[in-house]
Amino acid sequence: MPKKASRGLANPTLLKPIDKHDGLIQVIIETPKGSRNKFAYDDKQNIFALKDVLPAGMTFPHDFGFLPKTLAPDGDPIDVLLLMDEPAFPGIAVRSRLIGIIEGEQIDGKKTIRNDRLIAVAATNHQYANIKRLQDMPSRFLHELEDFFVNYHKLEGKKYRLIGCKDVAAARRMIEKARQAA
Numbered sequence: 373m374p375k376k377a378s379r380g381l382a383n384p385t386l387l388k389p390i391d392k393h394d395g396l397i398q399v400i401i402e403t404p405k406g407s408r409n410k411f412a413y414d415d416k417q418n419i420f421a422l423k424d425v426l427p428a429g430m431t432f433p434h435d436f437g438f439l440p441k442t443l444a445p446d447g448d449p450i451d452v453l454l455l456m457d458e459p460a461f462p463g464i465a466v467r468s469r470l471i472g473i474i475e476g477e478q479i480d481g482k483k484t485i486r487n488d489r490l491i492a493v494a495a496t497n498h499q500y501a502n503i504k505r506l507q508d509m510p511s512r513f514l515h516e517l518e519d520f521f522v523n524y525h526k527l528e529g530k531k532y533r534l535i536g537c538k539d540v541a542a543a544r545r546m547i548e549k550a551r552q553a554a
Contacts (some may be wrong), residue, residue: 375425381463386448387440389551394465396495397547399452401437405460411462413438421461426527435460442550445486446478453517455503456494470490472506472541473543474517478525481548489521490543501546506537528552 384400391398399455402411402420408431411422425471426432435456438449454468478487493500503509518534525532 375470376536378431381420383415384465385438385440387465388411389547391467396438396469397446397452397490397492399441399454399466399468399492400489401435401454401464402459402462403432403436405433405435405456405463406431406459410531413463414474422469426524430523433516435474437466439490439547441554442547443553444488444550449554450490450547451487452482452492453489454492454494455497455500457497457499460523467495469495469502469504470540470543472540473538473546474514475538476521477535478531479531479533480529490547505539
């Protein structure tokens with residue numbers, strides 16, 4: 373008897389976002405650090421697909437992903453910038469601890485939308501093991517991230533403005549609000 377054809381991956385947007393026992397979040401990687409390719413989960417096909425390609429010389433500074441079972445104001449799950457030793461692969465789930473949130477907004481014509489990013493550290497890593505709060509990162513880190521987001525959104529014909537950075541408590545409030553919206 374022939375095997376039934378697979379219909380793609382299990383939908384990672386339906387996975388548990390937070391482990392209630394230890395408070396770690398589960399980040400689903402979309403785009404790895406150092407990649408020019410922007411990947412995104414395509415829920416119609418249940419696969420990770422190529423969404424865009426950055427210009428030569430521009431790469432993602434850290435792994436980017438999302439937090440399942442959340443809905444951010446931009447209509448997608450909450451974005452997560454993940455600090456870890458080595459780049460991951462699209463579709464990988466990484467248990468992580470929150471260290472804060474970068475609040476920002478993107479402006480597309482006359483429309484302004486909040487586009488905040490959670491910042492997290494992979495639970496299993498060496499390089500960022502001592503980072504517990506966003507304030508533990510050098511100030512240059514935030515300036516470089518802001519430059520990346522400004523230039524990234526500019527490629528899409530949008531403007532991006534960093535509003536500020538907040539602590540883990542603010543990040544958890546945002547997660548709760550996004551879980552209720554999902």
